[in-house]
Amino acid sequence: MCLAIPAKIVELNGTTATISVDGALREVNVSLVEEPRLGDYVLIHAGFAIHKWDESEVKELEAIRAATDLREVLV
Amino acid sequence: MKTLVQAIEERARRVGRDVQFMEVCGTHTMVAFRTGLRQLLPANVRLISGPGCPVCVTDVNYIDAAVELCRRPDVIVATFGDLLRVPGSDSSLERERAAGANVRVVYSPTDALALAQECPSKHVVFLGVGFETTAPTVAWSICCAARDGIDNYFVLCAHKTMPRAMEALVKDQQVKIDGFICPGHVSVITGAAMYRFICEQYKIPCVVSGFEAWDMLKAITLLLQQVLDSRAEVEVEYSRSVTEHGNAAAQRLISEVFEPYDASWRGIGTIPQSGLAIRPQYARFDAARALTVRFGEAHVPPGCRCGDVLRGVLTPLECKLFGRTCAPVHPIGPCMVSSEGVCAAYYKYEKRVAA
Amino acid sequence: MKRDRILLAHGGGGSLTRELITELFEPEFDNPVLKPLEDSAVLVMSGKGYAFTTDSYVVKPCFFPGGDIGKLAVCGTVNDLAMQGAQPCWLSLSFILEEGLPLTDLRRIVQSIGRTARGVGAEIVTGDTKVVERGKCEGLYINTAGLGRIQTPNRWGAAAVKVGDAVLLNGFLGEHGIAVMSQREGIAFSTSVVSDCAPLWPLVKAILDTGVEIHAMRDLTRGGLAAAVSDIAEAAGVGIRLDEAAMPIGREVRGACDLLGLDPLAIANEGKFIAFCPGADVERVLAAMKQHPLGKEARIIGEVTADPKGMALMRTTIGGERIIDMPTGENLPRIC
Numbered sequence: 001m002c003l004a005i006p007a008k009i010v011e012l013n014g015t016t017a018t019i020s021v022d023g024a025l026r027e028v029n030v031s032l033v034e035e036p037r038l039g040d041y042v043l044i045h046a047g048f049a050i051h052k053w054d055e056s057e058v059k060e061l062e063a064i065r066a067a068t069d070l071r072e073v074l075v
Numbered sequence: 076m077k078t079l080v081q082a083i084e085e086r087a088r089r090v091g092r093d094v095q096f097m098e099v100c101g102t103h104t105m106v107a108f109r110t111g112l113r114q115l116l117p118a119n120v121r122l123i124s125g126p127g128c129p130v131c132v133t134d135v136n137y138i139d140a141a142v143e144l145c146r147r148p149d150v151i152v153a154t155f156g157d158l159l160r161v162p163g164s165d166s167s168l169e170r171e172r173a174a175g176a177n178v179r180v181v182y183s184p185t186d187a188l189a190l191a192q193e194c195p196s197k198h199v200v201f202l203g204v205g206f207e208t209t210a211p212t213v214a215w216s217i218c219c220a221a222r223d224g225i226d227n228y229f230v231l232c233a234h235k236t237m238p239r240a241m242e243a244l245v246k247d248q249q250v251k252i253d254g255f256i257c258p259g260h261v262s263v264i265t266g267a268a269m270y271r272f273i274c275e276q277y278k279i280p281c282v283v284s285g286f287e288a289w290d291m292l293k294a295i296t297l298l299l300q301q302v303l304d305s306r307a308e309v310e311v312e313y314s315r316s317v318t319e320h321g322n323a324a325a326q327r328l329i330s331e332v333f334e335p336y337d338a339s340w341r342g343i344g345t346i347p348q349s350g351l352a353i354r355p356q357y358a359r360f361d362a363a364r365a366l367t368v369r370f371g372e373a374h375v376p377p378g379c380r381c382g383d384v385l386r387g388v389l390t391p392l393e394c395k396l397f398g399r400t401c402a403p404v405h406p407i408g409p410c411m412v413s414s415e416g417v418c419a420a421y422y423k424y425e426k427r428v429a430a
Numbered sequence: 431m432k433r434d435r436i437l438l439a440h441g442g443g444g445s446l447t448r449e450l451i452t453e454l455f456e457p458e459f460d461n462p463v464l465k466p467l468e469d470s471a472v473l474v475m476s477g478k479g480y481a482f483t484t485d486s487y488v489v490k491p492c493f494f495p496g497g498d499i500g501k502l503a504v505c506g507t508v509n510d511l512a513m514q515g516a517q518p519c520w521l522s523l524s525f526i527l528e529e530g531l532p533l534t535d536l537r538r539i540v541q542s543i544g545r546t547a548r549g550v551g552a553e554i555v556t557g558d559t560k561v562v563e564r565g566k567c568e569g570l571y572i573n574t575a576g577l578g579r580i581q582t583p584n585r586w587g588a589a590a591v592k593v594g595d596a597v598l599l600n601g602f603l604g605e606h607g608i609a610v611m612s613q614r615e616g617i618a619f620s621t622s623v624v625s626d627c628a629p630l631w632p633l634v635k636a637i638l639d640t641g642v643e644i645h646a647m648r649d650l651t652r653g654g655l656a657a658a659v660s661d662i663a664e665a666a667g668v669g670i671r672l673d674e675a676a677m678p679i680g681r682e683v684r685g686a687c688d689l690l691g692l693d694p695l696a697i698a699n700e701g702k703f704i705a706f707c708p709g710a711d712v713e714r715v716l717a718a719m720k721q722h723p724l725g726k727e728a729r730i731i732g733e734v735t736a737d738p739k740g741m742a743l744m745r746t747t748i749g750g751e752r753i754i755d756m757p758t759g760e761n762l763p764r765i766c
Contacts (some may be wrong), residue, residue, distance in 0.1 A: 110747070110752070111745075111748065111749070111751045112750050113747075113750070114750045114751060115749060156691075159760075169436065169437055170433075170437070171435060172438075173437045173438070174435055182690075287746075288746075288750075403755075404446065404449060414691075423753060425752065425753060426753075427741075427753075
């Protein structure tokens with residue numbers, strides 16, 4: 001029910017920000033997250049940032065996505 | 076070192092009996108099908124889909140009301156793409172658009188708000204469907220309209236919330252639920268603590284899962300372990316996004332604009348305190364009140380079993396209409412047309428015709 | 431609910447388009463040349479094989495990153511001919527122009543058409559121009575028809591696809607659709623993805639020159655790869671099994687698809703095609719493709735199997751399996 005994707009803030013204008021998902025840019029509303037900053041990663045749903053990620057959390061997702069055949073992923 | 080799937084197989088072997096885990100988020104349904112992860116599960120571990128698709132649980136009379144609204148010459152209906160093709164009693168928004176009605180697909184309630192500002196002579200009605208993840212964004216749009224005096228913006232509200240629905244399923248007892256895979260992004264807003272009462276009162280394990288296949292498999296591993304340990308706790312697999320208490324700003328917005336009421340869920344019936352209604356102080360933005368919308372009878376097409384499918388009582392393959400009279404090109408019920416409906420998932424990804 | 435009007439999805443190249451063809455057009459126009467419903471019709475004149483095709487271009491906006499409606503009008507038709515193994519020779523060109531269209535725009539488009547046609551050795555030999563009142567079409571619509579000389583010894587098409595064939599793809603998916611979508615109002619996202627619009631005959635010729643017996647080719651326009659493989663699997667009565675890990679999808683296209691909730695396999699391409707050849711010869715074809723600029727990123731993406739009959743499946747990156755569905759026809763931005 002909740003397609004939400006991690007995106008990087010590349011521009012900030014008060015309550016709106018331009019986010020980038022691997023180069024695809026869109027304007028979103030950031031009033032639901034605390035102190036958004038340039039370079040922060042946020043989770044976007046329906047045009048709003050709903051959560052701010054830190055570096056380690058972004059790396060966690062990248063590691064998960066990099067894993068291919070899960071029968072070979074080490075637990 | 077074991078692989079994730081082996082970890083599941085090993086625990087499933089030790090559990091021995093059949094277990095059934097329910098996921099209650101349409102996006103989880105889709106991930107499970109799209110990645111083919113269901114086939115990686117051992118025979119005694121079944122994944123069933125619950126009513127986590129907000130479009131699927133929206134009553135037919137809501138679509139009919141939206142159709143009636145879009146036929147009014149002074150109204151523009153703005154909607155998420157998910158609702159466009161859902162059949163009402165005799166039409167859909169897609170069909171109305173083809174016949175000349177002003178229906179716009181938007182990506183965000185802010186787009187609908189902007190539309191209202193661009194078209195001051197029209198009533199712009201946003202179709203507010205979705206769970207706790209979407210509700211704060213719609214609440215924001217109403218607050219913004221109030222603050223900026225955008226008085227031609229309205230919301231036809233059908234938002235619903237998860238906890239009471241999950242409870243209703245458990246109490247229903249028609250479906251065996253050995254554990255819940257809890258919705259990830261709803262939990263980002265509400266916090267994981269929301270599910271604690273299910274564990275404590277009903278002794279059912281709950282794991283909040285992310286949306287990669289890896290996340291769901293990890294969640295299943297955790298659920299199996301809880302079953303083995305005879306525990307019933309809330310665990311957060313999706314710790315990179317979900318906290319104990321959630322997003323306070325979003326929660327404040329929801330309670331500012333909405334209040335709980337007893338909502339009707341298609342196929343399930345009325346679940347107390349499971350819906351969000353616009354509060355009296357914002358009534359002027361409530362399309363139902365401000366634009367005198369009449370909700371007709373919510374009748375279901377003959378033979379349609381979406382309600383039973385939504386409760387996990389029936390799989391799509393057991394519905395006689397599946398793949399025959401009901402298919403994505405000519406859907407009868409919302410479970411087939413919604414991008415997250417479980418019938419659409421089966422048809423699109425797994426199997427084409429009823430057994 | 432009865433279907434009594436044309437919906438946008440009818441033009442999407444997916445299941446609704448298919449429905450229109452089978453329920454409305456085919457019964458009326460039933461004849462053996464039309465029946466295969468491949469990218470081009472095959473005509474035999476004086477003992478020689480020719481491919482004949484037509485296409486209309488209504489893309490909005492007229493100018494997009496990587497091309498324009500003129501270039502598209504030539505490439506689309508030339509590529510349909512190439513998919514039948516035909517060298518493009520003659521094109522017709524019909525314009526429907528909107529009153530008020532700036533002549534500078536029209537000149538740019540006409541020059542683009544000329545350049546693209548010359549580049550692939552095709553000649554514009556006949557045409558037509560109509561003008562409609564302001565507001566009755568968006569800038570301009572173009573129709574082209576094309577006639578080409580078939581250069582293959584065997585007849586290409588779904589009917590020739592055999593169990594054991596390999597499936598090749600010449601490069602990255604989703605570029606045209608995403609590039610064009612980003613320019614449309616109402617969607618409001620931007621990307622640096624550029625349309626892959628290109629004439630494919632030179633690459634197809636390079637494949638022909640290997641001497642390998644090709645069984646079929648299909649370009650991946652509206653409906654994308656998903657529509658093409660579901661269609662061929664059904665028409666040929668075979669199973670087509672693809673490997674998700676082999677799918678070339680660029681980071682930017684994937685990012686845009688994630689942002690909009692779209693499936694990259696269902697997005698239109700204008701310079702990509704799949705080819706079916708015997709499994710034993712696939713390496714030779716692949717090598718020839720990679721030598722060519724339009725095939726640098728070519729790869730083997732799957733194979734034809736006996737089962738499941740009539741269906742396209744994909745092995746997912748996590749080792750599961752799912753059906754590749756024929757898209758319904760409209761790419762809608764979703765929240766769910």
